[in-house]
Amino acid sequence: MKFVLIDRIVELESGRRIVAEKALSLAEEYLADHFPRFPVLPGVLMLEAMVQAAAWVVRERLDFAPSLVLLKEARNVTYKSFVAPGQVLTVEAECLELTQRESTFAARGHLAGREIVKGRLVLRHLTLAEYDAGWADTDERLRTEQRARFALLWKGCPAAADRAAV
């Protein structure tokens, strides 16, 4: 399975705020285990969707400089309801603080306008070459992967507009 928990970026205010969507499909195989006869998006994948949305804010703002953007701390992530197959979870992350090294976000998830999850996230940004110069080429590969993924998700960026015009 692809570990991509954001299908589409809907809004992006550079360095400040992102709105993105994750659609849930019955074709997602893990649903057979979670749960049998009651398939719902696992809570930690709602968290992962919020983390990935916030990570895009970081990457876009820092021009993809950090090759790895990882969850350092999640606080008070509260779950209020479930996402069922066929539904779309709208995820919103608001940046509270952002430096080269770390960022803090207040994140929320909505289902048809109703808030069903919220939490505080701290992300850590790093490059492998900071720790071992021999990994600089891996950093570049990671950056290339992330830029390509971003172009797929964010239709607002110039590359996407060119494709649409064809």
Add this chain to the structure above:
Amino acid sequence: MAAPSRQEIFKKVQQALVDALSVEENEVTEEATLTRDLQAESIDILDIVFRLEKAFNIKISQEELTPRDILSNPEYVNNRKLNAAGLAALKQRVKHADFSKFEQDPDIDKILDVFTVGTIVSFIEEKLAASQS
């Protein structure tokens, strides 16, 4: 050992709420309602109760805060709303809470709205005093 002062209790309750709800200290005033002002969900209330039990070394049962025998009693509840008798019974059981807004629309699913920070502090103050005697 002397029972802690109200101010000492308030400080510990304030810390528990800051930790559980990701709110700032200055938002946690005596008058603030847990659900409306501090955005606590029902699971947060359970989390907060656990933290208070630990902080004050006391046991708090769900019944003391949201008495199921009143909230699910057909003599007190019509269409998920408390009638006059139900409200009276609830006020007798759950002291210190602010029922003024709740009374205008006594929806049992909104019962948690009656709890302010001050309510919690008074509740703990009373429990600690009772355990001293």
Add this chain to the structure above:
Amino acid sequence: MRWIWFDRFTEFVPGERAVAVKNVTLAEDHLHDHFGAFPVMPASLMIEGMAQTAGILVGQARNFTEKVILAKIKRAAFHRLVRPGQQIRFEARIEHLTDAAASTRGEIRCGNDLIAEVELVFSHIDQNISGLEFPDENFVFTEEFMALLKTYTQPAAENIPL
């Protein structure tokens, strides 16, 4: 992709504490997306491993009569990366347990290294969520989870010479 985020219990003290281990392997699809050129075990899935370990500990303490689901992550703090070929250990203990809910606290370790600290609150959903319909049976504790517990409590079946 299966939704089983630990491989084996190594300790299980009913009502108190459980330890489970998970091998991180390149056979796991999701690692190739997280992050392709440099696979690391996602923090969210490590939280799930802890939630499953702790959730079974909580469920067993009430004889699996409750549907125990993760309702709140109080805090999950990560200190180190986890990479393919490593084995991580989830060490969970129950802090509070009532009719309505339970809270657990625990650490994730790799060898002697502390990977993360995870504090969770579980809800017993039949008691807590009104207006939602659930199937009657306890769908949370699947046969796979019961088999993992049985492997610990009744290990003799594993020691079969060929």
